[in-house]
Amino acid sequence: MSDLHGVPDQQVTGKSQGGAGAVYKASLFEFENFRGKKVELSAECKDLTEKNLEKVGSIIVESCPWVAFEQKGFLGEQFVLEKGEYPRWSTWTNSQSSSLLLSMRPLRVDSADHKLHLFENCSFAGRKMEIVDDDIPSLWVHGFQDRVASAKAVNGTWVGYMYPGYRGRQFVFEHGEYKHWNDWGATEPQLQSIRRVRDMQWHKRGCFTAPDPAPKPNPAPVPAPAPVPAAPSATAASS
Numbered sequence: 001m002s003d004l005h006g007v008p009d010q011q012v013t014g015k016s017q018g019g020a021g022a023v024y025k026a027s028l029f030e031f032e033n034f035r036g037k038k039v040e041l042s043a044e045c046k047d048l049t050e051k052n053l054e055k056v057g058s059i060i061v062e063s064c065p066w067v068a069f070e071q072k073g074f075l076g077e078q079f080v081l082e083k084g085e086y087p088r089w090s091t092w093t094n095s096q097s098s099s100l101l102l103s104m105r106p107l108r109v110d111s112a113d114h115k116l117h118l119f120e121n122c123s124f125a126g127r128k129m130e131i132v133d134d135d136i137p138s139l140w141v142h143g144f145q146d147r148v149a150s151a152k153a154v155n156g157t158w159v160g161y162m163y164p165g166y167r168g169r170q171f172v173f174e175h176g177e178y179k180h181w182n183d184w185g186a187t188e189p190q191l192q193s194i195r196r197v198r199d200m201q202w203h204k205r206g207c208f209t210a211p212d213p214a215p216k217p218n219p220a221p222v223p224a225p226a227p228v229p230a231a232p233s234a235t236a237a238s239s
Contacts (some may be wrong), residue, residue: 066106066108073103126149135196157196
């Protein structure tokens with residue numbers, strides 16, 4: 001459901017961010033299709049090169065959601081990784097500006113409920129859109145523009161995208177207030193789609209999946225062919 005109407009308060013320790021009993025585990029591989037050198041993570045890593053992993057070609061997330069970054073120290077382009085297998089770069093981003101993935105940390109998921117407020121201007125001013133327990137593939141469809149300059153993540157964890165249909169650069173919104181688009185790592189105030197980040201603690205599947213296309217209508221039944229008239233008998237022909 002959606003209705004129109006400084007640095008966020010968030011931790012980056014990567015430990016115990018998902019609530020009591022949360023266990024984080026992800027495996028990173030040097031090459032595509034889970035080949036080459038392997039590194040297992042159970043907490044944040046500010047510099048993957050310190051683990052002798054110079055490049056990442058595929059990833060398996062075994063539990064809880066993560067966010068990876070293009071640069072060391074959790075900087076640069078963001079890549080949200082929910083439970084599942086990612087055999088190549090194109091499975092976790094369609095906006096690859098480089099082939100680097102140099103840091104990674106668990107996402108903090110504070111609640112099974114999701115509520116987000118988006119604002120047209122900085123410091124929570126201008127037009128407002130409230131999103132509650134819903135994924136929005138296009139803000140325009142809901143009567144909101146693509147300019148989002150500040151936000152409040154009231155519940156849950158979210159990921160926004162620059163373009164409709166969950167395409168383009170990704171931006172994470174964990175619980176907290178974001179007074180300026182720089183607070184979520186953007187260089188301009190543009191968001192056109194946004195969705196909830198799912199977690200196995202509350203969601204059975206644990207990850208986002210695109211909805212199945214609408215089934216095509218059943219084709220009209222083919223009419224039965226007309227019966228062929230019987231040929232006249234020889235007796236009838238001679239009479």
